[in-house]
Amino acid sequence: MLIRVAQFTTRFPRAILLGALAVALLCGIFGATAAAGLKSGGFVSADAESVRAAxxxxxxxxxxxxxxxxxxESPDGVDAEPVRARALQVIDIVRAHPxxxxxxxxxxxxxxxxxxxLRSTDGESGLIAVNFAGDETQIQEAAGELGEQITGTAxxxxxxxxGTAATFHEVNDQITHDLAVAETAAIPLTLVVLILVFGSLIAASLPLLVGLFAIAATLAILKLFTxxxxxxxxAMNLTTALGLALAIDYSLFIVSRFREELAAxxxxxxxxxxxxxxxxRTVLFSAITVALSLSAMLVFDLxxxxxFAYSxxxxxxxxxxASIVVLPAALVLLGHRVNALDLRAPILRLFGREPKPLGxxxxxxxxxxxLVKRVMRAAVPVSVVIVALMLALGSPFLSVKFGYPDERVLPASAxxxxxxxxxxxxxxxxxxxxxxxxxxxxxxxERGVGAYAARLSEVDNITGVLSSAGVYVSGNRLAATPPGMTNDTGTYLTVNSRVDPFSPAGAEQLDALRAIDPPxxxxxxxxxxxxxxxxxxxxxxLPLAGLLIVLSTFVVLFLFTGSLILPFKALLLNTLSLTAAFGAMxxxxxxxxxxxxxxxxxxxYLVPTMPILMFCLAFGLSMDYEVFLLSRIREEWLRRRAEHGGTESAAEANTEAVAVGVARTGRIFTAAAVLMAIVIGALTTSKVSFIQLMGLGLTLTVLADATLIRALLxxxxxxxxxxxxxxxPKPLARLHDRIGFSEEPVDAPGATAEPPVRV
Structure with a gap:
């Protein structure tokens, strides 16, 4: 398949590039308003008891x-005439909203x-409590419209x-702003790093252009799903960052191999x-691995x-x-000019050094x-130290607590x-x-409601229970019946508490309330x-999602390598790097x-969806680098076994294959990790706290994985x-021989003969 794609792109490169430009423009126009259709909720199942109660x-x-x-609020107090007049004016405007x-x-x-x-304890402020009809999008739109008319000081x-509606509205605005800031900062930094990696300005520009194409496609995809x-x-923050990061990753790998083949x-x-x-082929397997990891989130009813799975x-x-179809078309047209505008050459000559040919x-x-040779000579101590370090970094996760997000995810200025x-x-x-x-x-x-309210009010840290039978504190009725709490449909009670409802103490208190038999x-x-x-x-x-990720990744890596040991090792090492990141979070x-x-x-506490999202994403991204690394190690292993099998032991071939494979890809996957850290790490500048958590957590995972894990462990x-x-096992080896994917040499002008290579 890839050979046919390559032959097609190399035959019609100009048409493909013009088509890609047209697609990018259409996607950019269509996706420009993607944020307007996105929602701020989705943390609770639609059929949950709390949703039905609401x-x-x-x-x-x-x-x-x-x-x-x-x-x-006013320092004159809520009963001052100007305060009352302003409040009544606001109420009239709110009531008039459809x-x-x-x-x-x-x-x-x-x-x-x-x-x-509804009056504050200091008497300087009062509340207007409003209920908007509609879903999360409608209520936040209503909040935005009214906020412009009625908020401020006069x-x-x-x-x-x-409240929920205003929080949703501010979160939407904040995320849209943060995304623009992150991309503005990430793209120039990315170009600088790419120039350092490639030397050539032309070669450095290609991954960035592919990444911009991916961003345009991302926005259009999000708009389509809405x-x-x-x-x-x-999802908007992450998918645009992920689109840019993966496009740069994949094109970096392809451009590097293209320059290597030119040099050969x-x-x-x-x-x-x-x-x-x-x-x-490596990019294709990497994309399958990342996609499978993300698709595991489809099992959740949130x-x-x-x-995140869809987008x-x-x-x-x-x-x-974009990397497999669009990028090759550009490479064919550029040819050896991909190495043009070598920015390193003047600097090296300034210090009396002659630059080596690029690629x-x-x-x-x-x-x-x-480095790898030294690491392998001290394999046991290196393994023990790194594993111990990662486990130590991950130990804080043993005390993790989870809670639902509220307006405190926003900065204090909101x-x-x-x-x-x-x-x-x-x-x-x-x-x-x-x-x-x-x-x-x-x-x-009312008698049954009163007895129930009295028992509820005796639970620890309950400050009072409002019911149709009156207001109860510590089992005693202290106030008259608030109106409107009973009608033909039934009754409701409001239980006031002094504990944070999202904390473990809040969960324990809820269990205590539920343990009291209702009438x-x-x-x-x-x-x-x-x-x-x-x-x-x-x-x-969660168990089903984890099982799907593990099984699908294992199968894909087996098809990629033909080994049972390497997929098992990859799963363990990915889990190890994630453990350290989770502990840091x-x-x-x-x-x-x-x-x-x-x-x-x-x-x-942490927002509970974040570790799941981080696990699915980071697991896929870690496998991304694993696939990059194993592809060249496997290629070198098979080459050495074919060429030196009679004169070189299997152990020597394995050691040399690992060293050469890392030597050929180490610079690439390390550069890819730095670039991905820049793009995803830009999310850390967000003013929404759990977006910060996601950005920082993924950045630490990617950097640790590309350095401590892939380069050393x-x-x-x-x-x-x-x-x-x-x-x-022999049956699985035969199965892989039958369905595994091979790389056969292609006769083309300028090609050099080489034996078939299975990787």
Whole structure:
């Protein structure tokens, strides 16, 4: 297949490049508005109990589950006439909005009991609690429209917006801004590194151009998916970064092999065909591995993770196609001019050194070869030290805690974050994020409701329970019945707590509340219930996702290498590098180290979807470098066995194959890792904390994998295992011979004869 693709691209290079330019322009135009159709939620299954409880509250009890909070404050106090006038004006504007379902406020409360809940403890601020109808996209759009009209300071009265709807809106705006900043910073840095790697400005520009093509395709793909299914706004950051990073990775590998073949005496067309046969095949297997790792997220019933699977797989395909189809067309047209504009030559001549021909390499004369030889001479201590180091770095993950994200993922300067902080501090009974709501469908007996509320109020750290039978604290009824908590559809209760609903203490408290027998079937809603539902949904599907990744990766690597040992080793080493990254994420983002430097707020737990997303992505990216490395080691192993089998032992051939393979690819995969770290690491500049976590975690994983793992631990372990690296049972070896993919030499002008090579 790759030979036919190579022959096609080398025959019609100009037509392919013009077609690629047209596709890139169309994708850019179509995908320019991709962010508008993306959503901010997707952390909880649509049929979760907490979601059903919230829906019943919205449908049957006006104002019971507000998703938009307006904080009105003035040093003159909430009862001052200018404050009341401004609040009533805001309420009229909000009620006039077509998406407004219900409005409650301190100034229009139906009873003193409700008004006291919506008044701050210091008396300087009051709340307007709004419920918007519609899904996550509709409510955040409504928040954005109203925010422009009603927020701000006038005549000493300040109005700020918070709640779920405002948080979604601010997160969307922040992520769109962060993405533009990240790409603006990453692209020039990437070009600088590519010039250092390639020397030639022309060669350095090719991976970047392919990467820009992949970004345009990514935006169009995201836009297309929004027409058919829910796609998370957070996927936009990652898939554009991943598209650029993989496109650079793949084209870097192909361009390097093309220059190597030119230096070996092939003409441009033959060099292109051979580069696609070898490096192109490696890129194809790498893309399959990454795509399979990402597709495992389809098993989760959360569109936050599923959207990464949809868009991620599509982006991998786009990057691979651009590298295998578009890039070769450019290489054929450039030919030897790919080495033009050598920026290193003038600098080297300035220091009295003559530059070597670009693309030429004698592996045995490289620093990589000498390094690997030294590593293999001390294989046991190197292996022990690196494994111990990675396990030590990963040890903080043993104390990991998980929790649902709220407005604290935003910086302290965000309005919704400020409103959330003030509501938690000044409105202990009105915090919609900290309350647990219990819906008793069809139940209206006040005596039974009162007895249930009294028992609920006796749970540790519960500050009060509001019910249709009254307000209860520590088992005693202390206030009159708030209106509107019972109607023909049933009853709901609001349980106020002083603990963080997303913390382990919040989960324990929810379990204690659920352990109290309700007078009728009950649905639990609120933040603690949402958090538990989210964690349960992830835990139920996590083993299946992990199994799919392991099995699919194992099969692909077996088809690639014909060995059972190498896939098993790759799985273990990938897990080892991920363990270290996960430990670092707990130490930084959960425990709060470096929060001053990175500018996030540590809340004592991690967003539970992040480790899963990082695992799927980092596992695929680590396999990316494994495939790059094994391709050349395998090629050298088979060549040496064919040419020196009678004069060289299997152990010697294995050792030399590892050293030469790393020498030929070490510079490439290390450069690829640095480039990927620049592109993905740019996400660390985001002002949304778990996007920072993802960017930093993936960056550390990629860099550790390309240095400590691939450059040191892999050669050490391959030395210790010797010829066993290439072992497979005879039936599987015969199966691989039958269905494995081989690289056969192609007769083309300028090609040099060489034996068939199976890799």
């Amino acid at each position: 829906q019943q509250l919205t449908d049957n009890f006006d104002g019971a589950a507000p998703n938009y909070i307006l904080l009105v 998406d407004t379902d219900s409005v409650q406020s301190y100034w229009t409360a139906p009873s003193p009991a409700v008004a006291s809940v 005549d000493g009265v300040t109005v700020r917006a918070g 027409l058919f299914t829910d796609v998370s706004i957070y 005496g092939r003409d441009p067309r033959a060099a292109t065909v051979r580069a696609l046969q070898t490096a192109g 569109y936050f993770l599923r959207s 991620g797989v599509a982006v991998v395909i786009a990057a691979a196609v 030429a390499m004698v592996p045995e004369q490289t620093g990589w070869y000498r 309005a919704s974050r400020q409103v959330g902080d003030e509501v938690r501090a000044e409105f202990p009974r009105a915090d919609p994020g900290g309350n647990t709501t219990i819906v008793l469908d069809g139940y209206r007996d 009728a079937p009950a649905l639990f809603g609120g933040s603690a219930a949402v958090n538990e539902d989210s964690l349960d949904a992830l835990a139920d599907r 707990v130490w930084i983002f959960q425990d709060g180290h470096l929060q001053g430097l990175l500018g996030f707020t540590a809340v004592g 892999v050669p050490a372990l391959m030395k210790l295992m010797g010829p066993l690296n290439w072992w497979a």
